[in-house]
Amino acid sequence: MIIRSPFPDIDIPDVTLTELLFSGEPSGAPALIDPEGRITTRRELDESVRRIAAGLHGRGIGRGSVVGLFAPNSPEWVAAFHGILRANAVVTSANVLYTADELAHQLADSGARLLVTTADLLDVAETAAAKAGIEEVLTLDDAPGRPRLDTLPGGEPPPLVTGPGDIAVLPYSSGTTGRAKGVVLTHRNLVANVLQFSRMGRTAPSTVLLAVLPLFHIYGMTVLMNHALHQRVPLVTMPRFDLAGMLRLIERHRVTKLYLAPPTALLLAKSPLVDGADLSSVELVFSGAAPLDGELARAVANRLDCKILQGYGMTEMSPVSHAIPEDRPDIDPASVGYALPNVECRLVDSAGRDADRGELWVRGPNVMTGYLNNPAATAATLDADGWLHTGDIATVTADGVFTIVDRVKELIKYKGYQVPPAELEALLLTHEGIDDAAVVGVPDEEGEEIPKAFVVRRPGARLDAAEVMGYVAARVSPHKKVRRVEFLDSIPKSASGKILRAVLRRRPAMQEVPSGTQPGPPGWARS
Template sequence: MIIRSPFPDIDIPDVTLTELLFGAAPSDAPALIDPDGDVTTRRRLDDRVRRIAAGLHARGIGQGCVVGLFAPNSPGWVAAFHGILRANAIVTSANVLYTADELAHQLSDSRARLLVTTAGLLDVATAAAEKAGIEEILTLDHAPGHLRIDSLPGAAPPPLLAGPGDVAVLPYSSGTTGRAKGVVLTHRNLVANVLQFSRMGRTSADTVLLAVLPLFHIYGMTVLMNHALHQRVPLVTMPRFDLAGMLRLIERHRVTKLYIAPPTALLLAKSPLVDEADLSSVELVFSGAAPLDGELARAVARRLGCSIRQGYGMTEMSPVSHAIPQDRPDIDPASVGFALPNVECRLVDPVTGHDAGRGELWVRGPNVMSGYLDNPVATAATLDAEGWLRTGDIATVTADGVFSIVDRVKELIKYKGYQVPPAELEALLLAHGDIDDAAVVGVLDEEGEEVPKAFVVRRPGARLDAAEVMAYVAGRVAPHKKVRRVEFLDAIPKSASGKILRATLRAAGQR
């Protein structure tokens, strides 16, 4: 049975993201505010975007070209992102915690022509660019020997040649399993999701948003950056998360809406620093990227004296498909709310393949990706011929259309909102000379956070201990992918077909 959004469909204009966000005449209203209080007006941002587009165009960057963006949140990040799109090119945004090898994989796989970074990340960026065969690195700030992206010579931005159906961004996601893959999101996908989410995330003349979330992540990219630009409300940028800094910025700029992931909700509920801060301006906290416990949600709402809402999505959906509307305080904050306008859903029994009252959530809509880059096998495993995206999450739905995520089919681990693909860590562990076999699953720690746990079979005679295993992995992956727990086994439990019995390991791992 197809379950449609209770909200009427919205008209999605046949325009690019550039046209949607920068089509109107610029004004002197604030668009971006950096941590020091420097204000970038809409006019200044528009000028910077056009200057970057002109410089890239003069360098031969245009339609079909991919540019890597590897930098922390800043007004410069926003200008670079939209300058690349204004040059008719494609952005592949990378996690600033990536190692050189991880970044090189993304740059090579996406066939990036240029890399944009900051002085503080040049060591990793340079090593990755060399591995990926990229000859030029541009920067957002001053770095000796490198040109700033906004100071490239160029006469004028090129004509807008990209169309709504052209690729706009290539974020990388592990999807339901495996190594990170390029998610092909078009201008239409992003335009649709900005407009769809606007029904749930209403703004006013007093709205101020804070970019706590990284803008390289599709959640921050759509729900913070592009949503703020579309709604013409100021966005305060944070280069990296720290609770004390976040609280100071909320106080200073009277932030009204906080878009966060569950680990930040836990800090807001428990940290003594919150008692010392004036958070009276906060009207709404919205959580996404991983499941938020209902009791934790209510604790945050009580402590801050604000409303709290939750949403659901994934990179492959640009990313939001479900959310609790701001004007529905009656909805349980442990749920993920309603399907967004223009979104259709099914709940499918993963065993029988039939529609069910409790089943894998399938989603179809204009925000759903066109596929994984150069990976038809992974695309076919996730998208069917009728456009249904298999999310890998088990959901239920009420008679009123309120969805709740209750379990997971997929193997992907969500650590503090970041994706950790078990297969990548397992491949790394199996490369260790003292490890015969390994499996990685997500287990809950003392605070209810999902963390990667490795089950390891030692090579006969090896004296490998847990600390050595964790150190080995930590030296080769981004911090969010580190193995946090280790247990040694005589054998990894597997099915007759050789598949790891992850449910068995998860159950054992929690004991």
């Protein structure tokens, strides 16, 4: 049975994201505010976008060219992103915590011709660019020997020749399993999702948003950056997350809405720093990227005296498919609310039949066209009828409120970010003291899902948990670290050799090393 959104379909204009967000005469109203209070007006942003587009065009960047963007949140990041699109090119945005090897994989796989970064990240960027065969690295700020993106010679930007069906962005996602893949999102996908989400997230002249989320992540890209630009409300940028800094920015700029992930909600519910902060301007907290516990949601709402809502999505859906509308705070915050306008859903059981509880399938104009150069992965996730198989188990009420209750996919979601077990298992097996390994997600003391490794030592190897965790930590981004280790005599597998992850998840905790102090949301501060 197809379950449709209770909201009427909205008209999705046949335009590019650039045309949607930058049409008309730009005003002198604030568009972006940096942590020091520097304001970028709509007019100044428009001028920067056009200048960057002209400079890139002069470098031979045009329709179909892919440009890597490897930098923390800033007004310059926003200008670079939209300047690349205005040059008729494609953005592939990368996690600022990536190692050189991780970044090189994304750059090579996406076919990036050029990389944009900052002086602080230049060492990693240059190493990755060299590995990926990219000759030119540009910066958003001053760096010796490197040209700045916004000072490239150019003149007038090129004609806008991209269309709604052209690729706009290539974010990388592990999907339901495996190594990160390029998610092909068109201008139409992004335009649709901005407009779909706007039905759920109303704004007013007094609205101020804070970029707590990294803009390289599709959640921050759509729900914060593009939503703010479309609604003509100011966005305050944070280059990296820290709770005290977030609280100061909320106070200083009278932020009204916080879009965040559950780990930040946990800090708002429990940190003593919140007691000394004036958060009276906050009207709404919206959580996404990972499931939010209902009790935690209510604790945040009570402490901040605000509404708290939840949504659901995937990179493959641009990313939002479900959300609790702002005018429905009566809906259980543990649910993910209604399907967005123009979205259809099915709940399908393991036999492929429609069910009251089953895997959530989604179809709509915001759903990706596929994974880049990976037809097998595309076919495994997106069927011939356009249904995206999310890998998440959901239920739905009679009036259309969805709740995510389980996961059929193997992917671990640590603090809202994806950790593919297969990648960590492959890395563990490169250690000379490890014979076999499996990785699953398990809850920590706060209920957060963390990667746990089950390891079979090579005969005669003197290997402890600390060495295992250190070996992985030195080779991956912080959010991919192994944070529990248990040694086994063998890894349980099926007759076909598939790891029996469900058996491992059910094991009682033993021989574990605690994860210790947990870092803030990934994409911000190393741990």
